[in-house]
Amino acid sequence: MAAGTTREKILENLVQILEDMTADWDMELDDPIGEATRLMADLEFESIDVVQFIVAIEERFQRRGMPFEELLMEDGRYVDEITVRDTVDFLDRHLGQ
Amino acid sequence: MNPTLLIGLDGATFTILDPLIRNGVMPFLASFLERGVRAELHSTPNPLTPPAWIALMTGRNPGTHGVFDFIWSEERGSEVYFTLYNFRDIQCETIWSMVSRQQGRVGTLNFPMMSPPPEVNGYVIPGLVSWKHLRRNIFPRQVFEELKQLPGFSAREMAWDFDMEKEAAKGVPEEEYENWIRFHIRRERQWFAAVRHLMRTRPADLTAILFDGPDKMLHMGWRFLDPDLFPAQPTSWEARIRTLLHEYFRELDTFLAEIEALAGPEARIFMASDHGFGPSREVLRINTWLAEQGYLTWRQVEDLAEDDRERYRRLIDRHFVLLDWDRTTAYASTTTSNGIHIRVARSEGGSGVPVAEYETFRQELIDKLYRITDHEGRPVISRVMTREEAFPGPNNLRAPDLTIATRDHGFLSIVNREPVLYRRPKVEGTHYPVGVFMAAGPGISRGGSLGAMQLVDIAPCLLHSLGLPVPSDLEGRVVEGLFRKEYLEENPVRQGRPTVRPDSYALLDHHTLEADEEAQIIKQLQALGYME
Numbered sequence: 001m002a003a004g005t006t007r008e009k010i011l012e013n014l015v016q017i018l019e020d021m022t023a024d025w026d027m028e029l030d031d032p033i034g035e036a037t038r039l040m041a042d043l044e045f046e047s048i049d050v051v052q053f054i055v056a057i058e059e060r061f062q063r064r065g066m067p068f069e070e071l072l073m074e075d076g077r078y079v080d081e082i083t084v085r086d087t088v089d090f091l092d093r094h095l096g097q
Numbered sequence: 098m099n100p101t102l103l104i105g106l107d108g109a110t111f112t113i114l115d116p117l118i119r120n121g122v123m124p125f126l127a128s129f130l131e132r133g134v135r136a137e138l139h140s141t142p143n144p145l146t147p148p149a150w151i152a153l154m155t156g157r158n159p160g161t162h163g164v165f166d167f168i169w170s171e172e173r174g175s176e177v178y179f180t181l182y183n184f185r186d187i188q189c190e191t192i193w194s195m196v197s198r199q200q201g202r203v204g205t206l207n208f209p210m211m212s213p214p215p216e217v218n219g220y221v222i223p224g225l226v227s228w229k230h231l232r233r234n235i236f237p238r239q240v241f242e243e244l245k246q247l248p249g250f251s252a253r254e255m256a257w258d259f260d261m262e263k264e265a266a267k268g269v270p271e272e273e274y275e276n277w278i279r280f281h282i283r284r285e286r287q288w289f290a291a292v293r294h295l296m297r298t299r300p301a302d303l304t305a306i307l308f309d310g311p312d313k314m315l316h317m318g319w320r321f322l323d324p325d326l327f328p329a330q331p332t333s334w335e336a337r338i339r340t341l342l343h344e345y346f347r348e349l350d351t352f353l354a355e356i357e358a359l360a361g362p363e364a365r366i367f368m369a370s371d372h373g374f375g376p377s378r379e380v381l382r383i384n385t386w387l388a389e390q391g392y393l394t395w396r397q398v399e400d401l402a403e404d405d406r407e408r409y410r411r412l413i414d415r416h417f418v419l420l421d422w423d424r425t426t427a428y429a430s431t432t433t434s435n436g437i438h439i440r441v442a443r444s445e446g447g448s449g450v451p452v453a454e455y456e457t458f459r460q461e462l463i464d465k466l467y468r469i470t471d472h473e474g475r476p477v478i479s480r481v482m483t484r485e486e487a488f489p490g491p492n493n494l495r496a497p498d499l500t501i502a503t504r505d506h507g508f509l510s511i512v513n514r515e516p517v518l519y520r521r522p523k524v525e526g527t528h529y530p531v532g533v534f535m536a537a538g539p540g541i542s543r544g545g546s547l548g549a550m551q552l553v554d555i556a557p558c559l560l561h562s563l564g565l566p567v568p569s570d571l572e573g574r575v576v577e578g579l580f581r582k583e584y585l586e587e588n589p590v591r592q593g594r595p596t597v598r599p600d601s602y603a604l605l606d607h608h609t610l611e612a613d614e615e616a617q618i619i620k621q622l623q624a625l626g627y628m629e
Contacts, residue, residue, distance in 0.1 A: 021230070025229060048227055054180075056233070
């Protein structure tokens with residue numbers, strides 16, 4: 001799965017990854033995981049969880065070496081929040097390349 | 098294949114094990130050594146968990162396997178982009194794969210950098226993984242469901258607790274010592290329950306379990322365990338901590354005994370540590386020194402935008418290095434790397450050291466490092482190694498430009514704090530370059546000491562114990578004296594074809610490549626007239 005993957009397919013995969021990842025975390029989410037989900041505020045991600053998320057994405061889409069710093073950093077600084085939508089946008093830009 | 102067990106004892110050293118054996122704390126280990134052999138096991142140039150265990154697992158040194166630290170970093174804009182090393186960063190084949198592709202079954206528990214887990218002919222439960230991600234990182238996943246059924250199983254207790262480890266890295270407060278030791282006793286019980294269950298339900302030709310508690314106990318508890326340092330008249334608290342530490346090692350000893358019993362009389366048991374341990378009395382604040390020498394310029398939190406200040410204060414509290422990159426030519430990014438990175442200019446006129454001046458710059462820096470002295474004029478650094486010296490090999494680009502060994506082997510501090518050389522108020526344990534190797538079982542020599550061994554020797558020894566050939570490109574060897582002469586005459590060491598690239602096992606059709614290879618060689622010899 002890589003080039004030609006649609007936004008819908010990317011979103012579907014990310015939701016699956018996040019649901020699987022958080023299955024044991026004993027969280028009560030107000031809304032199901034979707035594009036608007038915030039990794040830090042809603043899923044209580046810490047930096048180590050972001051690392052695991054990236055590895056899971058690379059494994060799922062069978063692509064390594066994507067410039068994830070574009071997602072995690074802005075103007076040379078780490079961002080405080082990442083949404084599922086940000087991640088879909090990032091993958092939509094890079095999976096086709 | 099002959100059943101073979103590898104028991105990892107993270108950070109174990111004979112400096113502590115021998116007194117524990119003499120004092121009757123580890124009776125099983127005493128009998129094990131009477132029946133087997135021991136050797137000093139030399140670690141990687143920076144004796145640290147990830148590069149060292151991977152050297153053991155691959156039979157290759159870090160310059161070949163490509164892992165040098167827990168994390169690696171790269172400059173991005175005004176910050177450093179950090180990421181954790183993981184299994185996919187290992188640039189050569191692991192022993193788990195070498196055995197799997199020759200139809201041997203493997204089981205591996207708690208070894209670092211084993212996530213995402215490789216597909217093996219058996220199971221992998223990785224170490225250094227948070228409980229939040231343990232289930233997803235076990236191969237096959239069914240094993241996690243099996244473990245959940247064990248009485249008392251707790252993923253939170255068994256897996257790596259990053260919050261707790263982060264706090265511990267700053268130094269365990271004395272009032273927490275008892276809790277810290279008890280936590281690790283419970284943690285080892287979890288790993289022991291897991292390996293006991295899996296040895297019964299999923300027997301493997303090569304079973305490998307890593308107990309990482311010795312490292313934790315020795316960091317915090319060195320002064321209680323080192324006979325030269327423990328006071329003759331201890332306080333009741335000091336005596337209690339020592340007793341509790343003995344309780345940890347006594348229970349570990351019973352686990353080792355039970356594992357040997359489970360493995361059965363045919364099994365050969367190998368024990369190894371990734372590095373040794375010893376006392377550290379001082380801390381070298383290397384970035385403070387680099388700043389004093391004009392190589393490094395700190396950025397001040399007060400100079401940042403107001404919105405950023407609190408976040409950076411938190412980062413600095415977690416040992417983040419906030420630097421003015423345009424005015425920095427050399428820096429240490431992590432304390433665990435014991436290394437200095439030199440910033441080479443990316444373009445002509447860009448900040449950093451021009452490529453043409455790199456060698457001169459580096460040599461000047463080395464000369465100055467050797468001139469760091471204490472207040473009595475004695476040198477603090479015992480060795481400075483260039484990247485090529487410390488980590489020769491094709492995959493050394495992520496290694497620091499310089500790797501430093503201080504006189505007491507302590508980790509370098511990277512924080513912005515005076516003075517450059519800080520005397521610890523109390524002795525702490527730190528990683529030393531010489532660890533332990535022990536082995537016993539059928540065909541193993543009895544009751545002696547072998548010559549010095551290297552971590553890369555372990556994989557060849559394990560493969561030979563299993564009855565498999567040793568790939569020709571491994572950097573270690575089956576050490577002399579380990580196996581009895583008669584055993585070696587009947588079972589000579591066989592050299593096999595080179596290793597395959599990482600992850601290839603899953604792509605191979607699980608054929609016995611060695612058998613194919615042998616058939617091919619026989620065909621060639623026949624064609625040349627050497628064989629009929």
